[in-house]
Amino acid sequence: MLARAFRFYIDSFRGFSREIWLLTLVTFINRAGTMVVPFMSLYLTKDMGLSLKQVGWVMSAFGAGSVVGSWIGGKLTDKIGFYDVMIGALLTSGLAFIGLQWITGFVPFCAAVFFLLVLSDAFRPAMFVAIRSYAKPESRTRAVTLIRLAINLGFSLGPAIGGVIIAGWGYAGLFWMDGVTCLAAMALMLVGLPRARAIMDGDAARSTANGSPYADRPFLFFVITVALISIPFLQYFSSVPLFYSEVHHRSEAYIGLLLGMNGLLIFLLEMPLVKYCETRRFGLYGLLRFSVLLFALSFLVLNLFPSVVFLWVGMFLATVGEMLNFPFMNRFAYERAERGRPGAYMALFTIAWSVAHIVGHTFGLNLVATFDYTVTWYVFTAMLVLTIGALHILEAMVRKEAMRAERSPVEPL
Numbered sequence: 264m265l266a267r268a269f270r271f272y273i274d275s276f277r278g279f280s281r282e283i284w285l286l287t288l289v290t291f292i293n294r295a296g297t298m299v300v301p302f303m304s305l306y307l308t309k310d311m312g313l314s315l316k317q318v319g320w321v322m323s324a325f326g327a328g329s330v331v332g333s334w335i336g337g338k339l340t341d342k343i344g345f346y347d348v349m350i351g352a353l354l355t356s357g358l359a360f361i362g363l364q365w366i367t368g369f370v371p372f373c374a375a376v377f378f379l380l381v382l383s384d385a386f387r388p389a390m391f392v393a394i395r396s397y398a399k400p401e402s403r404t405r406a407v408t409l410i411r412l413a414i415n416l417g418f419s420l421g422p423a424i425g426g427v428i429i430a431g432w433g434y435a436g437l438f439w440m441d442g443v444t445c446l447a448a449m450a451l452m453l454v455g456l457p458r459a460r461a462i463m464d465g466d467a468a469r470s471t472a473n474g475s476p477y478a479d480r481p482f483l484f485f486v487i488t489v490a491l492i493s494i495p496f497l498q499y500f501s502s503v504p505l506f507y508s509e510v511h512h513r514s515e516a517y518i519g520l521l522l523g524m525n526g527l528l529i530f531l532l533e534m535p536l537v538k539y540c541e542t543r544r545f546g547l548y549g550l551l552r553f554s555v556l557l558f559a560l561s562f563l564v565l566n567l568f569p570s571v572v573f574l575w576v577g578m579f580l581a582t583v584g585e586m587l588n589f590p591f592m593n594r595f596a597y598e599r600a601e602r603g604r605p606g607a608y609m610a611l612f613t614i615a616w617s618v619a620h621i622v623g624h625t626f627g628l629n630l631v632a633t634f635d636y637t638v639t640w641y642v643f644t645a646m647l648v649l650t651i652g653a654l655h656i657l658e659a660m661v662r663k664e665a666m667r668a669e670r671s672p673v674e675p676l
Contacts, residue, residue: 275405275538282397283406285455286390287413293353293448294417302425304501304628305508305515306434307372315505315632317369319625322501324373326620328380333617336385337610340392345606346458348389350449356383357445364438383445384617391609395597407593408537416530420523429515474603476611481660482599486615488657489592491650492555493619494626495562495643499525499581502627506636511571521574525582533586540587548658550591552651557584559647562640 307313307321332352339348359379366375390410398406428436476482499522507513507521540550561581564573593612600608630639 271538272535275534276409278399278402279406279409280397282456283394283409285452286393286397287409288455289448289452290390290410291413291417292444292451294414302429302434302437302504302515304505305518306437308505310434311367311372313369315628316625318501319628321369321373321376322624322628323621324376325380326617326622326624328377329384329617329620330614331377332381332384333388333610333613335381337388337606337608337613339385339606340389340610341604341606345389345393345396346456349386349393350452350458352383352386352389353445353449353452356386357442357449359383359442360438360445361442364435380617384613387613388606388610391593391596391613392605395600395605395609403597404541404590404594405534405537407597408534408590411589412530412533414526416526420526425519427516476599476603476608479599479602481657481664482596482608482611484653484657484660485595485599486611488650488653489612489615490619490622491646491653492558492588492592493616494623495558495647496581496585497619497623498562498627498639498643499578501624502631502636502639505628505631506565507574510636511574513571513574521578524575524578525585528579528582529586532583533590536586537590540591547591547595548654550587552654554584554586554588554591555647555651555654557581557587559644559651562644562647566637566640 303322303325304318307318308315313321336348336352356379359375359382363375363379366372391407394403394406394410425437425440428440504518504522507518508515513521557580561577561579561584564577564580568576596609596612602608627639627643630642
């Protein structure tokens with residue numbers, strides 16, 4: 264039984280090109296150094312002395328910069344190719360992360376964070392298009408999952424190491440680590456994937472379709488749904504760490520371990536889970552609805568069971584929901600991207616996440632400041648339950664579109 268499970272686990276990693284593995288390693292190095300973001304709310308309150316509402320606006324600046332960066336990244340990817348966009352984003356954001364430690368004051372820090380995210384998040388749509396170029400259609404969901412595995416493995420190491428760095432060298436050490444790892448990821452990509460070959464590969468995979476994502480009504484509704492799911496999920500990077508600290512009195516090191524469990528579970532379980540779901544041919548929309556239900560339960564248990572043990576239970580539920588939600592949301596986006604320029608489609612998809620950054624952190628932290636954590640968790644639970652209904656509507660829209668396509672008359676010769 265164990266041998267069969269191990270073989271299934273290993274098989275879930277087969278069938279990827281060398282380039283996909285290289286992109287995975289680049290992503291891992293980049294994300295292993297991303298230690299600032301999980302501790303940002305703590306840094307801003309404890310080190311800079313900002314209020315919760317001010318922290319919310321800083322997090323919104325993250326989102327606003329991400330929107331602009333994703334849009335620019337998508338435009339540039341369709342125009343000059345994914346390679347130059349990825350290299351440029353890693354270089355400039357690495358230098359910007361190092362410089363961010365010397366920015367003080369609420370307004371200057373908001374501006375600096377906005378600029379940093381414009382640079383760094385141009386990388387995201389370019390990465391999606393690179394995956395599209397190097398992964399076969401039938402393995403794209405697993406390829407995205409592999410990249411996510413690298414992200415989360417890096418993320419599991421990052422917060423845990425970040426807590427130690429804070430204890431030994433203060434928050435400034437996090438900024439240095441973020442910047443250096445961005446530059447190291449860039450160097451690996453330059454060595455492992457020569458520019459000329461990458462440009463040829465991108466041109467060969469370029470889509471001939473010219474559809475616009477802004478005219479694709481089901482995709483636009485999907486983008487809204489992604490944002491509604493992401494707003495509660497992002498609380499695990501802002502209000503939830505504060506909840507751990509202020510209500511349950513956990514240390515930075517303990518919080519780092521809690522957040523690190525998320526990445527570790529994803530490393531161990533997500534690839535075989537995605538392969539299992541694809542092998543069993545589970546319905547896409549059913550998987551998405553179930554994943555959102557798990558997100559909702561992850562907030563509900565924080566209120567119903569006010570014990571430190573259930574901090575771990577909530578994180579486990581959120582992690583399983585994440586493993587089922589994000590890879591299959593990516594699959595939906597990739598399938599719709601076949602209708603037009605992939606950079607524009609994937610930019611809009613990533614913008615949904617960025618908009619969630621703008622709204623989610625400020626909304627959550629202001630709810631906490633105005634009411635309390637209990638009310639906040641109930642609000643996000645209700646939002647996620649409503650989102651399950653939105654996924655029903657999305658499924659109906661896609662089915663109706665398919666029926667119209669089948670009924671469209673064939674033009675006479």
